[in-house]
Amino acid sequence: MNPDISKIAALLSDSTRSTILLSLMDGSIHPVTELAHMAKVKPQTASFHLHKMLEVNLVRVEKHGRHRYYKLISSEVAKIIESMLVIAPEPTVNSLRDSREKSAIHFARTCYDHLAGYIGVQITNSLIQKGIITKENLNFEVTPKGLHFFENLGINVEEQQKKRRAFARCCLDWSERQHHLAGALGNALLERMLELKWITRMPKTRAIQVTSTGRTQLEKVFGWDTGTGPLSQKST
Amino acid sequence: MNPDISKIAALLSDSTRSTILLSLMDGSIHPVTELAHMAKVKPQTASFHLHKMLEVNLVRVEKHGRHRYYKLISSEVAKIIESMLVIAPEPTVNSLRDSREKSAIHFARTCYDHLAGYIGVQITNSLIQKGIITKENLNFEVTPKGLHFFENLGINVEEQQKKRRAFARCCLDWSERQHHLAGALGNALLERMLELKWITRMPKTRAIQVTSTGRTQLEKVFGWDTGTGPLSQKST
DNA sequence: TTCATATTTCGATGATAGTAGAACTATTAA
DNA sequence: TTAATAGTTCTACTATCATCGAAATATGAA
Known part of the structure; x- marks a missing residue:
């Protein structure tokens, strides 16, 4: 007499x-045709699958004109x-295409609504090393010094703490096999970096590209070289 | 170019x-025949399934005589x-049988290696209310006062903190829709309560029964009445 | 050695579920 | 109004997979 896990698992x-679902892990909305293309199936088939996932409340739809945009229903599903x-x-x-995409995704990508991959883990480690955040069990805490750091970056830490979600949790990075910063603070950092145009989303994937401004700034702020992009990274 | 989630999900x-798998969520070892009985299938079928789960590293086997005991391979799988x-x-x-078992499981059960259900959540809430632990985002922390409390109970908090696993995390209780105590401290508390015979495992389920000693002690320590058992609990 | 128990392997069967062609609805552009 | 695009519904076809009887293996008991 347990809840029926198999119903949920069957959908995945x-x-x-x-x-x-992995395409929807970027946290944003996507039209059916795009999702069909990503999964290499016909639109009918994608529609069939999305309908199933709607019924069991894994995804949500928004109708805009003749488009239907789908997105993950909650962070519980992302978890x-x-x-x-x-x-x-x-x-x-x-x-070769697969290999390039794999490198790009290993280098930097979004994981639901925060930054992941080599860059995500490096940033997290730098924040720890510089005494901006500390790792307590499976959560992060912002030091007094850290409050200034985020302030200067244009992120209000208190505002993030007030949000009704985990403030700064550890998320295990599957490519780096280490933790990166997630939760409200992780999301705020991603949003701010996009806003400052340090990074940009690459079309059709969850991959993230570091701009030339980004490279300069990341080096300045964290003191390490990001390399020239995914292709210059050694695959591990 | 993402890791293949569907392979894992197909097994669930x-x-x-x-x-x-839910039977194995008690964290202990179980022979094939028992698992077959729980799932209401023949031993061949259970064996067939366990073999599949072995291949993908969801479970592990221990051979003891003519028995083969299976258990969850890691807390990652439990997660x-x-x-x-x-x-x-x-x-x-x-x-009626289902209904009774449901009540029992809602009342008190093991969740991997810690206590869950009505009793699990009640204990967790009492610990917070009495200032023994505090909830920080999705983790718990033990207060100085709490150190004495656990000491008196026969649990060495420092020893639990040294373990290579989350010390005291929040685990969302599906029946109560609230958090209960998990991680090393949650495990230590369950083990100690079993040792003190405040609670006992019920055969063939993950359900936990509160003994008469347990009722007295829980009331004394936490100041609330556990009721006379699952059957006296209102179903929610 | 012989019998009983625990578990696995093999083979046959039956059910479920993903796929895409064809047809249909809804919206936008011309 | 007509044509084009986005998405869904319906209907076969196909393939995969869980189930269990029968038989094999392995261990323990008598």
Whole structure:
């Protein structure tokens, strides 16, 4: 007499649906055709899957004109996916295109609504090393020194603490096998970096690109070199 | 080019396998026949499923004589199941037996290696109210006063903090829709309560029974009445 | 050695579920 | 109004997979 996990798991067990869900892990809205393209299926098929996920409340729709935009319904759903990524096997790389995309995603990507990948982990580690945040069990705490740091960056820490969600949690990065910053603070940092144009979203993927301004600023602020982009990174 | 979540999810998507996994959520070892009985399938079928879960590293086996004892391979796997329980629909109750078991499980049960259900949440809330622990984002911290409390109970807090796992995290209780104490401290508390015979494991389920000693002690220590057991609890 | 118990392997069966073609609805542009 | 685009519904077709009987293996008991 337990809740029925299998109903939920069945929805993630199909590779088309899991591809769609991982695309939605960027936290934003996506039209059906785009999701169909990502999963390499016809629009009918994507529609069929999205309908199933709507019924069990994994995703939500917004109608705008003739488009229907889908998104993840909650961070609870994102957490399920996140926890599976920790132990999921890495995919086989079949083409040069696959290999490039893999490098890009390992280098920097969004994980639901915060930054992940090599860059995400590096930033998190730098924040710890510089005494801006401290890691307590599976959460982060902002030091007094850290309050100034975020203030200068244009992020109001208190505002993030008031939000009805985890303030600064650890999220296990599947590519780096280390923790990166998540929660309200992680989200605020991503948003601010996008706003400052240090990073930009790459179309059709969850991959993130570091701009030339970004490279300069990251080096200045954190004192390390990000390299020239995903292709210059050694694959691990 | 993401890790393949669907492979993992496919293993949880079958109701027989999910029943087996939920049985293993008590963190201990179980022989094949017992798991087959819980899932209401023949031993061959259970064996077939366990073999699949072995291959993908969800479970581990220990051979003792002619028995093969299975258990969850890691707390990472437990975390996946835990995160799904949060949004999984409640099962339909078909018989009086089901209804009784449901009450028992809602009243008190193990969740991987700590206490959950009405009793688990009540204990957690009492610990907070009495200033023994405090809730910081999604973790708990032990107050100086709390150190004495756990000392008196026979739990060495420092020893738990040294362990290579989350010390005292929040775990969302699916039946109570509130947090209860998990992590090393949650585990230590469960073990100590079993040792003191305040509670006992009920055979064939994850349900936990509060002994008469337990009722007296819980009332004394926390100042609330646990009732006479699951059957005296109002179902919510 | 012989019998009983625990578990796995093999093979056959039956049910479930993903896929895309065709047709249909809804919205936008010309 | 007509044409084009976005998305859904319906209907087969196909493939995958859980289930269990039967038989095999392995351990323990008598």
